[in-house]
Amino acid sequence: MRLELHGVTKRYGRTCALDDVTAEFQPGEIVAVIGANGAGKTTLLRCLAGLAAPDEGSVIVEDAPLRRDRLDVRRRMMFLPDFPPLFPGLSVLRNIGQRVLIHEADKPGIEERIAAWLLALDLLPLGEVPVATLSRGQTYKTALISMLAVDPEIWLLDEPMASGMDPQGIAFFRREARAATERGRTIIYTTQMLDVAEQFSDRVMILSDGGLKAFAPVAEITSGDSGGLESVLLKLRDPA
Amino acid sequence: MKAEREMMRRLDGAVRSLREHHRATPSGEIIRRRDPENSPIVRYGVAFLVFAIFSTASFEFVKFAKAGETGIALAGLSFLLLNLSVYFAARIIWALWSHRDIAELASLPADVRWVLWRQMRCALPGAALFGVILFLCLLTYASAQRLDAWRFAGLIGMSPVIVASTIALAVLLACWPVARTIAHFSLGIGWIAMISAMYQETGREIVKHTLAASGEWLSLLIPTGWCVRSALAFVLTGHESWLWFLLLVLVLMGAVALCMTRLMFITKLALDHRLVVTIAEAPVWMEGAARDEFIEALSKHDKADETEIRKAIAGREFLMPLPQGKPSLVDRLFWSTLNEEFKRVSLWICGDRWPRLGRRWVSSLAWLLVFWGIALVTRQWLPQLTFFVLVMGALRGARLDGGASPLDSAGIIHDAPLKPRVTMFLTAWFGLCDLAISLPLVIAHAAFIAWLKDIALHQAITWGVCLMLGVLALRIGRQCVSSRSIGWWRPLRWLAWALSICFILTLASASVTTGGLAMVALWIAILLLAVANAAFHCWLLESMRAEETPDMKFCTARD
Numbered sequence: 146m147r148l149e150l151h152g153v154t155k156r157y158g159r160t161c162a163l164d165d166v167t168a169e170f171q172p173g174e175i176v177a178v179i180g181a182n183g184a185g186k187t188t189l190l191r192c193l194a195g196l197a198a199p200d201e202g203s204v205i206v207e208d209a210p211l212r213r214d215r216l217d218v219r220r221r222m223m224f225l226p227d228f229p230p231l232f233p234g235l236s237v238l239r240n241i242g243q244r245v246l247i248h249e250a251d252k253p254g255i256e257e258r259i260a261a262w263l264l265a266l267d268l269l270p271l272g273e274v275p276v277a278t279l280s281r282g283q284t285y286k287t288a289l290i291s292m293l294a295v296d297p298e299i300w301l302l303d304e305p306m307a308s309g310m311d312p313q314g315i316a317f318f319r320r321e322a323r324a325a326t327e328r329g330r331t332i333i334y335t336t337q338m339l340d341v342a343e344q345f346s347d348r349v350m351i352l353s354d355g356g357l358k359a360f361a362p363v364a365e366i367t368s369g370d371s372g373g374l375e376s377v378l379l380k381l382r383d384p385a
Numbered sequence: 386m387k388a389e390r391e392m393m394r395r396l397d398g399a400v401r402s403l404r405e406h407h408r409a410t411p412s413g414e415i416i417r418r419r420d421p422e423n424s425p426i427v428r429y430g431v432a433f434l435v436f437a438i439f440s441t442a443s444f445e446f447v448k449f450a451k452a453g454e455t456g457i458a459l460a461g462l463s464f465l466l467l468n469l470s471v472y473f474a475a476r477i478i479w480a481l482w483s484h485r486d487i488a489e490l491a492s493l494p495a496d497v498r499w500v501l502w503r504q505m506r507c508a509l510p511g512a513a514l515f516g517v518i519l520f521l522c523l524l525t526y527a528s529a530q531r532l533d534a535w536r537f538a539g540l541i542g543m544s545p546v547i548v549a550s551t552i553a554l555a556v557l558l559a560c561w562p563v564a565r566t567i568a569h570f571s572l573g574i575g576w577i578a579m580i581s582a583m584y585q586e587t588g589r590e591i592v593k594h595t596l597a598a599s600g601e602w603l604s605l606l607i608p609t610g611w612c613v614r615s616a617l618a619f620v621l622t623g624h625e626s627w628l629w630f631l632l633l634v635l636v637l638m639g640a641v642a643l644c645m646t647r648l649m650f651i652t653k654l655a656l657d658h659r660l661v662v663t664i665a666e667a668p669v670w671m672e673g674a675a676r677d678e679f680i681e682a683l684s685k686h687d688k689a690d691e692t693e694i695r696k697a698i699a700g701r702e703f704l705m706p707l708p709q710g711k712p713s714l715v716d717r718l719f720w721s722t723l724n725e726e727f728k729r730v731s732l733w734i735c736g737d738r739w740p741r742l743g744r745r746w747v748s749s750l751a752w753l754l755v756f757w758g759i760a761l762v763t764r765q766w767l768p769q770l771t772f773f774v775l776v777m778g779a780l781r782g783a784r785l786d787g788g789a790s791p792l793d794s795a796g797i798i799h800d801a802p803l804k805p806r807v808t809m810f811l812t813a814w815f816g817l818c819d820l821a822i823s824l825p826l827v828i829a830h831a832a833f834i835a836w837l838k839d840i841a842l843h844q845a846i847t848w849g850v851c852l853m854l855g856v857l858a859l860r861i862g863r864q865c866v867s868s869r870s871i872g873w874w875r876p877l878r879w880l881a882w883a884l885s886i887c888f889i890l891t892l893a894s895a896s897v898t899t900g901g902l903a904m905v906a907l908w909i910a911i912l913l914l915a916v917a918n919a920a921f922h923c924w925l926l927e928s929m930r931a932e933e934t935p936d937m938k939f940c941t942a943r944d
Contacts, residue, residue: 238400242392251392256399263400272400 146172146221146298148193148331152202155188155355162188164355165202170333172298173326177342178335179374180352186335187226189352190301193333194224220248222299227308229288231276237263237287238272244291255294262290265317282309289314293321300325302334306341319345339374349374353381 148170155163162185170176178186191197192204195211195218204211206218231240241259245251263269266286276284285308292300305318322332326347336342342349343363351359351366351374358381359366363374370376 238396239393242396246392256392256395259396260399260402269400272396 146331147205147207148299149205150189150192150202151205153189153192153199153204154201155185155192155197156200161355163192163199163352166352166355166357167202168350168357168360170299170331172329172331174347175322175326175332175345176334176348176350177346178333178350178352179337179339179342179378181378184352185355186352187303188355189350190224190303190333190335193299194222194301195219196224221297222301223248223292223295223297224301225285225288225292225303225305227304228281229285231284231288236273236275237268237279240276240287241291241294245294248295248297250295250297259290259294262293266290266314280309282311282314285310286314289318296325296328296330298330300330300332300334302332304336305334306336306338339378343374351378351381 150166150168153163153166154161164185166185166189178189180186188197192199193211195204206222209218211218232243235243238259245255245259260269263272266289268283268286268290271279271283276287279287285305289305289310292302300322306315310318322345326332346363348361349359349363349366350357359377366377367373370380372379
């Protein structure tokens with residue numbers, strides 16, 4: 146599923162969250178979006194998910210503009226905010242089941258896979274427990290399992306590495322995400338952890354004040370700069 | 386729903402089989418064992434037992450009570466307790482029902498019928514309680530008037546018809562685009578009718594008659610209840626003005642319709658608050674102003690263009706989530722709607738730039754002026770309402786209790802799960818602020834009551850101040866416990882409410898009796914218990930956090 150941004154600009158009042166961003170995402174790649182707080186990372190994901198309409202420009206999915214009413218397209222992508230929207234009063238299993246049904250992703254054998262993921266993420270004993278009683282990390286894991294079960298073509302994740310998941314959970318996510326790219330899935334996530342972005346991405350997108358400063362493989366961005374991504378970001382912040 | 390049930394069956398099967406394979410112990414059992422109040426069945430079961438015992442005891446007591454204020458007050462109290470018992474019994478059934486997944490939230494509503502069903506389910510406990518209140522009122526009335534069997538049977542036969550037809554009509558109204566307008570209109574007519582009736586001898590007689598029959602406090606709970614009882618008493622006593630009766634029925638319908646629209650509003654707020662827009666589109670059944678409100682909320686929430694949303698939602702089905710938490714009974718009733726209206730007015734007057742407390746001032750003043758106006762016209766029992774309203778206002782102020790109700794979560798302050806101690810401190814602080822704001826109003830009102838009822842000013846002021854302190858204590862207790870954490874707090878709160886009202890009435894009627902004093906004592910005891918409960922809860926949470934170990938997978942709240 147090809148995803149493109151064509152001159153996307155998004156303003157919140159006087160604040161320009163995204164400023165004329167043009168980019169293209171290829172199937173089967175992992176993109177880490179980095180930038181300072183307020184650089185427009187989350188807005189970018191929201192625009193990509195169809196949750197926020199650009200003021201100018203457009204988001205193109207398979208050569209057609211993405212609109213909110215394109216449910217057929219939106220079902221093929223999934224956005225996981227830093228605080229995933231789950232039904233707090235419903236159990237872990239029910240939340241996952243609902244998400245699978247909503248995205249029309251019910252396939253034979255899905256239940257076994259979900260149970261296996263629950264086991265891998267230490268959630269198996271908590272299947273009947275209401276989500277409201279879980280910790281943040283466990284809640285995020287629930288949402289992550291929903292995403293795995295839905296297996297959307299485009300994964301949009303806001304700060305998955307800072308979601309409260311334990312190291313096993315993060316390792317699980319990275320493993321599953323890498324496996325998903327082999328199935329042609331596109332994974333776009335935001336992060337503030339530069340070492341993660343360096344190691345766990347095919348390309349890195351750097352945003353600063355809403356503008357796209359770089360969108361290339363890490364090696365290309367950091368070529369000639371021994372300080373890595375951190376140095377690049379610092380230079381962006383203070384060019385002098 | 387069928388698809389969801391099938392999916393859940395498969396998931397349950399897979400999870401169970403994997404559990405058996407790994408011999409994992411469901412930590413849900415640990416949670417239940419360590420925190421039994423997490424189970425709604427246990428929670429409401431305890432509540433039911435408490436109230437059943439209380440109500441039985443009070444009924445026994447009432448049997449021996451002579452006619453008079455104490456007897457009436459106790460009868461009123463016992464009604465409330467019995468009603469609550471039935472209410473909680475209904476909740477137990479509901480919890481059991483939900484546990485069996487028979488009528489749990491449907492994930493994929495096929496059409497508008499599902500929405501209707503959802504709304505009706507939300508309204509079910511309220512309707513049940515309302516029916517029970519009605520029945521008991523009739524019973525009291527029949528008993529007080531020594532009605533013969535056939536007349537009582539006639540009454541009993543009539544009430545379900547009224548309730549059923551009203552609810553049916555209300556559902557229709559609620560689904561109608563102009564429901565809210567109609568509801569307000571009928572309610573307005575009803576209020577006018579009632580106030581007009583107060584001028585007439587017949588009206589006054591009816592009011593007096595009915596109030597004496599079933600306890601004045603009940604009429605203060607909901608004007609709707611008052612209307613129904615007045616209407617029934619009117620029929621019983623054979624007054625000829627059917628028009629008045631019809632107007633009262635209209636009020637009732639309006640009120641219930643308002644409740645229904647209120648439920649929709651709550652749902653909308655919940656929608657606005659949650660990020661469900663990722664999976665939801667706007668409802669087709671929401672039209673006109675409600676739809677505009679929805680779009681506005683959606684665009685604010687989503688920071689999206691309204692035109693885009695309008696395009697997107699055209700002709701779309703709607704996926705409705707369960708509101709976070711359940712609205713309280715009072716929220717369901719139209720008090721809160723009226724209060725919201727006043728809030729809107731105050732927002733309109735003050736704008737967004739004014740601090741929240743300033744807006745509350747205007748809102749409280751508006752309430753006060755309205756009831757003073759009514760009280761000046763009638764010079765009857767209505768001033769007592771003001772106290773009640775003030776208490777309501779104080780209780781419904783700023784809340785920081787972690788989103789116990791959708792109204793809270795959609796309120797001015799966004800809910801944030803806070804640590805109990807922080808919550809307690811903040812609540813106490815806000816409570817003190819509220820107290821500082823409300824105190825002048827309370828004193829002013831006390832002076833008004835003193836003048837109206839010809840009692841000593843200092844006495845009235847003392848009542849008011851005591852009341853506010855009591856409310857503050859209630860608030861501190863309330864804020865420290867979320868609705869799901871301490872099971873026995875909620876019934877306790879209800880009891881505290883009932884006793885508060887009895888307390889207010891006893892004081893406001895300036896005739897303190899033994900029964901009244903007993904109720905005051907009980908009320909204070911409940912308040913102390915509430916504070917102790919809050920302190921206990923803090924300790925419990927802290928100790929649970931301290932004991933938490935990774936292998937137990939036990940979490941008390943979202944971190």
